Amino acid sequence: MRVAAGVFAPGHLGDLTQFLPFEMVDEVLAATRRTQQRVRLLPARVVVYLVLAGCLFAELGYGQVWRKLTAGLTGLDLTEPSSGTLREARQRLGSTPLRALFDLLRGPAVTTATHAVRWRGLLVTATDGTTMSVADAEAVRVRYHKQRGNHGGAGYPALRLSVLLTCGTRSIIDAVFAPLGTSELDQARSLARSLAAGMLLLADRNYAAADLIQTLAATRADLLIRCKNGRRLPVIRRYHDGSWLSTIGTVRVRVVDAEISVQTIDGVRTGSYRLITTLLDPRTHPASELVKLYHRRWEVETAYLEIKSSILGGRVLRARTPDGIDQEVYALLVVYQILRTAMTDATDSRPGTGPDRASFTTALNAARDQVTHAAGVLADTVIDLVGAIGRAVLAHLLPERRIRVKTRMIKRSNSKYQARGPNVDRRSYKATIAIDIITNTC
Template sequence: DWEVPTSGGIARARARLGSGPLEYVFGQVAQPVAEIDTRGAWLGSRRLVSIDGMVWDLPDSAENEAVFGRTTGAAFAQARVVTLVESGSHCAIGARIGPAAGKGSGEQSAAMALVELLDADMLCLADRLFYGFDLWCAAAATGAGLLWRIKDGIELPVVADLGDGSYTSLVFAKGTAAGIRVRLLAAARAGRDVSAGGQARLVRVVEYYVNGRTPAPAGRELICLITNLTDPADVPAAALAAAYHDRWEHEGANAQIKTGLRGPGRVLRSRSPDMVRQEIYGYLLAHYAITALICKAATETDTDPDRVRFVKAVRLARAHVSDPEAFSP
């Protein structure tokens, strides 16, 4: 006897439910799904994951603007969603929803909560907007491997050449005096541990060029990565450089949610902050369910999950979800 509820019935049920249950369910079910034989999901024994953010346009209501803010030149209030994504499956395994403008709107502050989800079996990738000394230290404390791009202008003095095109260096806490930096660098070059004082960390630097992306000399752009995997015998520099480009899988996952599920250019429907959070967690849960199924099917057929069309999977799900015989009571 089950029938698809009307839009009015769904709206009233959403208001009764609130955002809390969906956030709780996401926190319980959003776990890595790639198996050890899932193609493209690993670097050696380390599961590839990444941190990145996206911005969602919201209905133009006073409540949404007061809570989420509006970035310069934006036509709508906006929410910023920062996620931790398993690269091989595109499954989001952690998320933080916050304002896109004003206090607490930065991606680094959201990422500080997400790094708690890392573990020693992971290699976490992040773009240059995420590097900060405190965030780096918090992420490294989880035992996870880190491979983050950093901005131009950060000084990376050579401690030792590792012979594979990479070298060790030091990153410093903000505000560390020049004299202290010199002493810590000398201690690192002498082979002493410099992390005890909390002002510096030893990192490994991998640098390489990519072609044609920005107006750089000879049409090339320098990519500078730092990692806490300092032993070349563990992971060669070339393998790290190749692995970093799996960070773009996160961009693909964002596009799947915002375009494949929501629809290109569409604004969320919710006019109150709590309903905004509920709606976003709904999208995250729907995306997780579909990408987890894709990953399982791809693994069973020894196919890279990237080769399975997400939009086609969405269409198949939509064709069956309203069928009473296919819908669990």
């Protein structure tokens, strides 16, 4: 067992500490002026790791999280703080250090599997928004309100989170969150600060607003966005691959109309897609490849599933003040990001293994075990580039992705209530997909 000395010993994240070392946390605390004036039983550094560990063990109270952090510290004379002491320590810390940590860690994870994150030299990214339920406390309701609906609205207030994600590694480049009164389009305008030339942004048809497209295109990043099939767009020029040149506002775009057929043993289902892109040359960026590439937009939905279902287990955020919510959301983003970094490092250590074969739940459970055992906190003299989390990921790689389809289901599938009834077909089917570019549209 190798951990920090004295009262600093509980401040760790097991094997994940290698991605969030003491020096980084101490520098952030100093920069945000949150370092304690005198060393207490709960130094600020320890509280940072406590808040992060609270995300790994979302089902536990902070007193139980503390016992997870100290479970492997046998032989050390450590006190057990009361729940009130832990609460006061988190309040003293505030949200600023966690936001600063996220700013240091965010960005596309470095990977040798460039084919997984780039397409024809462009870094493939995606954006979308989601909502997260927060505690129904009086102090929280001042900022966060309940969604409108039948019978007086939702049971809990909620916030809206939007991220800019790297496809392939699924690491977060940037994130913003706010009350529900802030729309996804407003948040996309904020995320535009992290777009640049050499990036390709995938987004759904909610983001096809003319003014937003102009804002995003001004960053010099390229766009591939779905829009409504019936949207009237002028035809300036037609190309040999079936796509055509048009304009949205002041931005020149190329339009691709496609019909996608999915054949399974259950039959054939067909749907129409209209995509707009700022990649105007059909020779270097063929229409058929753009249609296939757009499917990767769903990786941002997978990331939200991992945060909301795998990490949180569908639970409401525990913080009961607005600043506490800020602290908890940034902590969630930090934990997600370092888990993704550990997973990417693991698959990179085995040439030819794509980052999408790493299992998030495997990495998450291995990280929890390492926290409980206080293992891998300090690096040995021989540096282990993969670590215990990486070895667990490599031992349980997901199979190569197969083309398959599955009926959309309620997201909280572990509910004891079958919202769609007992006769819904929930099986997955192997599928054959055919893409036809439509050339006779206007």
